Amino acid sequence: MNKPMGPVVLGALLLLLAAACGGSATPTSALKLTPTPTSASALQPASPGEKLFVIKGCAACHGEMGQGSQIAPALPGHSETQVRRQVRAPMGLMPVFPPDRVSNQELAQIAAYITSLSGPHAHIAQVSPADAIAQHHWMALFALKDEAQDEAMHHISHIIDLVEGDHLARMRESLLTVESGNLHDAEHMVEEMLAGTASPGLDEREVHLRLAITSIKVDDPGDAAHHLEHYLDVVEGDSKEAGIGGKIMDLLGAGDLSEAEHHISELTEAISEEDHTEDDEEKHGTPQP
Numbered sequence: 001m002n003k004p005m006g007p008v009v010l011g012a013l014l015l016l017l018a019a020a021c022g023g024s025a026t027p028t029s030a031l032k033l034t035p036t037p038t039s040a041s042a043l044q045p046a047s048p049g050e051k052l053f054v055i056k057g058c059a060a061c062h063g064e065m066g067q068g069s070q071i072a073p074a075l076p077g078h079s080e081t082q083v084r085r086q087v088r089a090p091m092g093l094m095p096v097f098p099p100d101r102v103s104n105q106e107l108a109q110i111a112a113y114i115t116s117l118s119g120p121h122a123h124i125a126q127v128s129p130a131d132a133i134a135q136h137h138w139m140a141l142f143a144l145k146d147e148a149q150d151e152a153m154h155h156i157s158h159i160i161d162l163v164e165g166d167h168l169a170r171m172r173e174s175l176l177t178v179e180s181g182n183l184h185d186a187e188h189m190v191e192e193m194l195a196g197t198a199s200p201g202l203d204e205r206e207v208h209l210r211l212a213i214t215s216i217k218v219d220d221p222g223d224a225a226h227h228l229e230h231y232l233d234v235v236e237g238d239s240k241e242a243g244i245g246g247k248i249m250d251l252l253g254a255g256d257l258s259e260a261e262h263h264i265s266e267l268t269e270a271i272s273e274e275d276h277t278e279d280d281e282e283k284h285g286t287p288q289p
Contacts, residue, residue: 049111049113076118088218089218136159137159138194140152140156144184171193174186177189195207203271211223216261217261
């Protein structure tokens with residue numbers, strides 16, 4: 001997660017970036033808010049999750065009822081799993097909120113409150129179409145992992161509005177694949193386009209490594225191993241990277257998630273530096289010995 005995706009309109013405490021849905025390829029400066037969502041607890045004493053939503057600063061960015069603001073999107077319509085994944089392992093520029101800042105119990109209560117909110121997605125402008133495309137890919141992937149079929153279709157539909165050519169054709173295919181209920185294959189289609197087109201310069205290895213880290217952070221070693229397997233498929237001809245990947249797989253199998261995450265982060269940093277070096281050489285020419 002060390003390679004920036006580009007600036008995105010986010011709040012300091014953006015608990016669920018999945019709600020950030022750019023409505024068109026042309027950015028605007030204004031937030032288009034849908035009607036204020038309501039909560040099951042709106043007319044009742046505040047629940048523990050609603051209190052924490054305010055105490056932890058969520059309401060400062062997202063509004064007291066999670067209706068969104070000019071710096072953060074509305075929150076209704078997302079599962080507890082999606083909330084946990086975005087808080088513990090966010091994509092974009094949202095900071096990580098580890099257990100020492102928001103405990104697992106507090107996060108569960110906040111997530112329960114967020115899932116009690118009702119109302120449609122609010123559409124928030126992105127700084128650039130490229131940022132919108134990349135973010136919708138990540139959010140589509142998170143939704144597919146959570147088997148949230150409608151949510152995945154929502155984000156893929158936004159991608160379709162923003163891309164063209166082969167990317168457009170592949171996204172239309174992925175939408176049909178999701179509609180058919182084949183979420184696993186659709187996930188791989190979205191991953192492929194995220195690496196190849198949606199985020200220029202993002203290495204396919206990085207996509208799988210970053211997704212592996214998000215899975216570790218939400219205590220899902222099985223999914224982390226799944227992405228490591230795909231990473232190993234990509235680096236099959238590189239004995240050094242394959243060796244490191246194999247070591248990480250052993251750590252996951254042994255349940256040593258902390259050490260596995262450490263090695264994945266080191267790999268991601270190395271790939272990012274490698275990509276930056278290649279970009280510099282392309283811009284300035286390969287240095288002569």
